[in-house]
Structure formats: C-alpha cells, structure tokens
Amino acid sequence: MNSQFGRRLASAAFIIGFFLLWEFLCAALNISDIIVPKPSQVFVTLWERMAALWPHTIQTLYTTVVGFAFGILIGVFIGVVIGSSKLAYDVAYPLLIGFASIPKVAVVPIFVLWFGAGSVPAILTAMIMSLFPIVVNVATGLATTEPELEDVMRSLRATKLDILWNVGLPRTMPYFFASLKVAVTLAFVGTVISETVASNRGIGNVMMIASSNFDVPLVFAGLLILAAMGVGLYVIFSLIEGRVTGWAHRKDDFAMM
Amino acid sequence: MTLVKPSLLSHLDAFVELENATVSYGRGEKTFHALAATNLRVVQGDFVALVGPSGCGKSTILKLVTGLIKASSGQIYVSGREVGALPMRVGMAFQNPTLLPWLSVRDNVMMPLKIVPPFRQEYRAKRNNEFRDRAEALLAQVGLAGFGDKHPWQLSGGMMQRASLCRALIHDPQLLMLDEPFGALDQFTREELWSIMQDLWISRKPTVLLVTHDLKEAAYLANRICVMQSRPGRIIDDTLVPFPRPRTIEMSYLPDFVTMTQRLRELIVAARTTKEAA
Numbered sequence: 001m002n003s004q005f006g007r008r009l010a011s012a013a014f015i016i017g018f019f020l021l022w023e024f025l026c027a028a029l030n031i032s033d034i035i036v037p038k039p040s041q042v043f044v045t046l047w048e049r050m051a052a053l054w055p056h057t058i059q060t061l062y063t064t065v066v067g068f069a070f071g072i073l074i075g076v077f078i079g080v081v082i083g084s085s086k087l088a089y090d091v092a093y094p095l096l097i098g099f100a101s102i103p104k105v106a107v108v109p110i111f112v113l114w115f116g117a118g119s120v121p122a123i124l125t126a127m128i129m130s131l132f133p134i135v136v137n138v139a140t141g142l143a144t145t146e147p148e149l150e151d152v153m154r155s156l157r158a159t160k161l162d163i164l165w166n167v168g169l170p171r172t173m174p175y176f177f178a179s180l181k182v183a184v185t186l187a188f189v190g191t192v193i194s195e196t197v198a199s200n201r202g203i204g205n206v207m208m209i210a211s212s213n214f215d216v217p218l219v220f221a222g223l224l225i226l227a228a229m230g231v232g233l234y235v236i237f238s239l240i241e242g243r244v245t246g247w248a249h250r251k252d253d254f255a256m257m
Numbered sequence: 258m259t260l261v262k263p264s265l266l267s268h269l270d271a272f273v274e275l276e277n278a279t280v281s282y283g284r285g286e287k288t289f290h291a292l293a294a295t296n297l298r299v300v301q302g303d304f305v306a307l308v309g310p311s312g313c314g315k316s317t318i319l320k321l322v323t324g325l326i327k328a329s330s331g332q333i334y335v336s337g338r339e340v341g342a343l344p345m346r347v348g349m350a351f352q353n354p355t356l357l358p359w360l361s362v363r364d365n366v367m368m369p370l371k372i373v374p375p376f377r378q379e380y381r382a383k384r385n386n387e388f389r390d391r392a393e394a395l396l397a398q399v400g401l402a403g404f405g406d407k408h409p410w411q412l413s414g415g416m417m418q419r420a421s422l423c424r425a426l427i428h429d430p431q432l433l434m435l436d437e438p439f440g441a442l443d444q445f446t447r448e449e450l451w452s453i454m455q456d457l458w459i460s461r462k463p464t465v466l467l468v469t470h471d472l473k474e475a476a477y478l479a480n481r482i483c484v485m486q487s488r489p490g491r492i493i494d495d496t497l498v499p500f501p502r503p504r505t506i507e508m509s510y511l512p513d514f515v516t517m518t519q520r521l522r523e524l525i526v527a528a529r530t531t532k533e534a535a
Contacts, residue, residue, distance in 0.1 A: 148355045152424075155323045155349045155434070156372045166371065170359045247359040247408060 037217040042224060045217040053206065057225055060191055060203040063119050064229070067126025068187040072180070075131045079138025083172070084164060089143060100132040105193050112198040122194040122202065129190030130183035137179035141172030174248040177241035184233045188226055263298070263481060263495045271334070272301035272464050273322055273432070278331035280317050290489035291317050294331065297483065297492065301336075301431075302462040306469055306479035308521060310529050314490025315468040319434045322466065323347050335432065346373060347432045348425030348463070352440040354417040356409035362420050363405035366392040369428040376428060395423045398460075399453050415446035419453065426457060433463040439474065448506050451477050455503055472518040472525075473509055476500075484521060486528040494524050 019039045025031070026038045033041065046053070082088050082096070104125055111121035145168055153163045195204025203222045210218035242249075268274065280292040292314040299305050307315040320326045321333050324340045333340045348369070356365045370376040370388050380388065393405055399419040409417055418438060425433060435454075439447045455478060458465060469475050475482050476498055484494035498517070500508060508514055 146353075146355065148351050148353055149357075151320075151325055151351075152349055152355055153372070154325055155347045156369050156428075158372045162372055166368065167357065170357070173359075245359075247410075 034214055034216050037220055041217045042220040046221040046224060049218065049221065053203075053221065053225065056201060056203050056206050057229070059119070059201045060122075060188075060195065060226070061229055063122040063195075063202065064126050064187045064191045065233075067123040067190065068130050068184055068233075070123070070127045071130035071183060071187060072134060074127070075134030075179075075183075076138055076176070078131075079135045079172075080142065080164070080169075082135065083139035083142025084160070084168065086143075089139065096132070096135065100136075104129050104190060105197070108194050108197045111194070117198040117200070119199075119201075121198055122191045125190035125194040126187040127190070130187040133179040133182045133186065134176070137175040138172055141175035142168045145171055174241075174245045177237060177245055180237045181234055181241075184237060185230050188230050192226065263497070266298040266300065268298070270300050271298035272303075272336055273297070273299040273466070274332075274334040275318070275321065276332045276334070278321060278328045278333055280314070280321065280326065281329045292321075293489035293491040295491055299464060299466070299481075301464055304458055304465045304467070304478060304480045306467045306475035306482045307485060308469060308472060308475050308482060309485030309490075309525060310487050311470075312490070313485040313487035313528075315485055316436055317490060319349075319436055319466055319468060322432065323349065323434055345432065346428055346430040347434060348428065348430035349434045350418075350421045350425040350436070350438040352437040354409070354414075354421040356417055356420055356424070358409055360408075361405060362401070362407050362409060362412065363389065363392050363396070365409065366396060366405075366420060366423045366427050368424060373428045392423070392427060395427055396420070398457065399423060413446075415442050415450065418442060418450060422450075422454065422457065426461065426463070429461070430463055433465045435465065435467040435469075437469055438467075440470065447471075447474070452503075452506075454478060459502060472521045475521070476514060476518050477504055477506075477509055482521065484524045484528070493528060494521075496521075 023039050026036060037045075078092075078096075082092050107128065108121055108125055111124050115121055115124070142164075149167055150163060153167060158166070191202065192204035192207075195202035196208045199205050203225055207219050207222040210216075210222065275295050275297040277294045277296060278292065279290070279294050281288050281290045283289050295314075295318070297318070307318060309315055317326070321328055322335065322340065335345055356362070357368070360368070367384065367388055370384075370391075371380050376383075376388070383389075393402070396402060396405055399422060401416060401419055401423070404412065404416065404420075409420070412420065418441075422438065425435075438454075439450050442450065451474060458478075465479075467475070467478060479498055482494075482496050482498060483492045484496075485491065486493045496517070500514065509518075
C-alpha cells in the first residue's frame with residue numbers, strides 16, 4: 001500500500017517537474033511564444049477561453065466516444081468471426097491487414113465526399129482507427145485457446161457457442177482490454193484528423209484555425225485538452241479492466257471479490 | 258470386476274468396445290498409422306490402464322472413445338451404440354489441469370453441470386444451492402474442503418489436479434478418461450492422489466480408461482493393464498491385476514506387485530527395441 005502511494009507521488013512529481021522544466025527552458029532560452037509558449041501561458045489561455053473551448057471539447061469527446069463504441073461493436077464481431085474459425089482467419093486476414101495499412105488521413109476526404117463535413121466523418125474515422133487493434137487482439141485471443149481446454153469442453157458435447165461463451169470470450173478479455181487502451185487513444189487521433197480536415201467544430205478545428213492565426217498558446221491549449229481526455233478514457237478502461245481481468249494479473253484483491 | 262480373461266469377454270459384456278479400429282493420418286506413401294487395427298472390450302465399471310512408449314496411440318484410444326476423433330476404419334461402441342450416436346456422459350482429466358483461471362475452484366468444478374444435459378436445464382435454478390453443495394461435497398471428498406472460493410492460481414499443482422478430477426466427476430460420468438493426470442506431480446503428491454482416485458472409483462464406479470507412463474501407477478489403480486507398442490500403435494499385452502482393494506502404497510513393494518511391474522517394463526522395453534531395430 002505504502003509503496004503504491006509512493007509511486008503515485010513520484011508520478012505526480014514527474015508530471016509537475018515536466019511542466020516546470022518546460023517553463024524554465026522557455027524562459028532561460030528566451031523562446032518566442034510563436035514557437036513554443038510557456039505552460040503558464042497555455043494554462044491562462046485555457047482558463048480564459050474555456051467558455052469558447054467547452055462546446056468544441058464536448059463535440060470532440062462525443063464523436064470520439066460514439067466512433068469508439070462502434071469500433072468496439074464491429075471490432076469484437078469481426079474478431080470473433082475471424083478468431084473462431086481457422087478458415088475465416090486465413091481467408092480474411094490479408095484483406096484486413098490491407099485495410100489496416102491504409103493511412104486513415106487518406107480516407108477522410110472520401111467520408112466527406114459521402115457524408116459531407118461535420119460529425120459523421122469524424123465518427124467514422126474514429127471508428128476505423130480503433131477497429132483494427134480490437135479485431136486483431138480479439139481474434140488472437142480466441143485463436144490461441146488451449147486445445148486441451150477445447151477437448152474438455154468437446155468431450156462434454158459443448159456446442160461451439162458454449163465454448164465461445166464459457167471459454168473463448170472470458171479468455172480473450174485481457175487481450176480485449178489491452179486493445180481498448182490502445183484503441184481509445186487512436187480514436188482521438190481519428191477524430192482530430194477528421195476535424196482538422198473537414199469540420200467547423202471540435203478541438204481539431206479549433207487548433208487548425210488557431211495555428212493559421214499564429215495563436216500558438218491556443219493550439220497548445222487544444223493539445224492539453226486532448227491529452228486530458230485521452231488520459232481520462234484510458235483511466236476509465238484501466239479501472240474496468242482491473243475489475244474484469246484481475247485473474248490474468250493474479251491479483252489477490254480480485255480473488256477476494 | 259473383470260475376473261474373466263480379457264480375451265474371453267464377449268460383445269455382450271462390453272460397455273466400451275473397439276472393433277478393428279484404426280486411425281491413420283495422411284495419404285499414400287506418407288500415411289502415418291497412429292493406431293493399427295485394435296480390438297478392445299471393457300466391461301462397465303472396470304478400471305483399465307493403457308501403458309506404453311510415447312506415440313503408441315494411448316491417447317488416440319481415449320479420443321476415439323470420447324468421440325473427439327473419428328476412426329479411419331472399424332467401429333467404436335459405447336454402451337452398445339456407436340460413439341456419437343447417443344449423448345453419453347464423459348469426464349476427462351489431463352496432465353495439465355486446464356482449470357479456467359477466471360472462475361473460482363467451485364465454479365470450475367461446476368462447469369460440466371452448465372453444459373451437460375439434464376443438468377444444463379436446471380443450472381440457473383440450482384447453481385446456488387443444490388449444485389453448489391454437490392461441488393462442495395466432491396471437493397471435500399478429495400481434501401479440498403474450504404477451497405471452493407479460491408482461484409486456481411492460488412492452489413498448488415496437486416490441489417489443481419484434484420479440482421480437475423472433481424470437474425471430471427461432477428456430472429456422474431459413465432466414462433472417465435484420464436490422460437496422464439498425475440504425470441506432472443512429485444512422487445508423494447502422486448501417491449496421495451492415487452489413493453484419492455481409488456476411493457473415488459470405489460465409491461462411484463465409473464468405467465475408467467487411464468493412460469500413464471508410470472507402471473506402478475497402473476498396477477496400483479487398474480484392474481487390467483493393456484501394454485501398447487508404437488508405429489503402428491497396437492495392444493501387445495493384456496493383463497489382469499489381481500491385488501485386492503483398497504490397495505495401499507505398501508503393497509507396491511510386495512514381491513507379486515514388483516514382479517508384475519517388472520514384467521510390464523520388460524514388455525515395453527522389448528517393444529521399443531524391436532521398433533528401433535526395424
């Protein structure tokens with residue numbers, strides 16, 4: 001318990017130290033605001049323009065979360081299909097890798113062409129960004145189920161669905177949550193890319209306009225908001241993960257539940 | 258039990274029967290015969306051990322009887338019907354305990370009740386009382402009373418293997434398949450589990466097929482020992498084990514017992530050398 005508290009303290013000190021160092025270097029090296037603003041300036045900008053930034057923050061969070069939710073639904077579905085059949089795995093994987101390799105910035109114009117500028121392309125971009133890590137992890141988790149475990153289930157005359165539900169999916173949970181933590185940050189990347197290219201709302205759009213006005217502190221304020229939201233969602237999924245997959249880490253407090 | 262010589266058992270006596278069953282993989286020149294034409298009859302409630310060198314098809318026989326693999330030719334009957342034709346209750350335990358780490362020991366033991374009819378239909382209603390008590394009683398019988406709420410990783414190897422035996426028995430299987438279940442345990446734990454296994458068999462009398470490398474284990478537990486040879490796998494010897502029950506570890510040092518295990522050992526060594534000479 002004590003060492004855990006100590007580690008948290010060290011982590012907080014590290015974050016504060018990072019900003020202090022940044023502030024110090026900006027002052028010492030006399031760096032212009034237009035290149036890198038001081039963190040103090042960024043925080044002041046953030047505070048003063050909060051009212052204006054707030055709706056954009058909500059917009060970005062909304063499109064990201066919706067896109068991410070679709071990413072999870074579709075990702076788990078594709079992952080289960082691919083992971084539970086050797087045939088599907090072999091057949092579909094090359095195409096999937098092909099899709100995954102496409103730079104997502106390149107598809108935003110296509111989405112805009114189809115759906116117009118605004119929320120829809122942002123949601124779709126967030127979705128396809130978060131899709132692939134989820135598919136790959138769920139499929140891997142299912143495909144690597146121990147054959148002996150399947151033998152036990154099959155000797156009980158368990159159906160494919162029984163095995164999937166009682167063995168495959170629970171076993172895949174640690175892989176799934178590991179992928180969620182990667183995917184949620186990617187979903188933010190997707191949203192911001194889309195907002196930057198084609199939207200008049202959202203943090204990405206704010207940063208785009210701010211940088212064309214050389215309002216660099218506002219650009220950094222946008223980055224800070226994105227980082228904070230990313231950390232927030234990451235923490236939420238880590239907490240759920242600890243609850244659901246404590247067994248994979250052999251946590252004693254999980255055993256007590 | 259089998260006091261009749263195995264070769265004299267008739268089709269009518271047999272609960273498990275392999276009739277000219279073969280298993281081979283691949284085609285043409287590269288065909289690999291895992292099991293040559295094999296005949297085996299096992300009466301209900303018997304305890305049969307299959308011993309032999311690695312790759313002699315011992316596990317193949319278990320998988321055939323459970324219906325996990327299909328015979329390339331020949332027939333396999335259980336309880337007078339062809340395997341797979343009729344749902345039958347089978348329990349299995351392997352060298353690796355294969356418990357599910359996300360479930361408590363009790364939920365692991367109860368898993369078959371969740372899958373196998375007729376328990377399956379009653380699972381929701383009974384999992385918190387009747388089935389739970391049933392699992393606890395079985396756990397107590399193998400010396401795991403009070404461990405039901407633990408998770409598998411909190412148990413030692415021997416304890417996990419006991420829980421695995423409980424899982425194999427919870428649904429009162431007619432057939433129990435044991436594939437080297439004590440292979441990864443230390444000598445003392447293994448002997449302890451032999452005694453537990455014997456008690457479980459005496460109290461429930463399932464038909465057991467045990468695959469093992471340990472001749473002492475075979476002679477301690479089984480009523481009948483089939484020695485197998487590899488490439489192609491086939492049964493070369495079939496012996497009754499006459500020692501009275503319940504057997505004890507001390508008995509395994511008596512001359513008759515030692516003579517028997519020595520004879521089995523020589524058979525297997527001979528089977529290995531002929532293979533290498535060929």
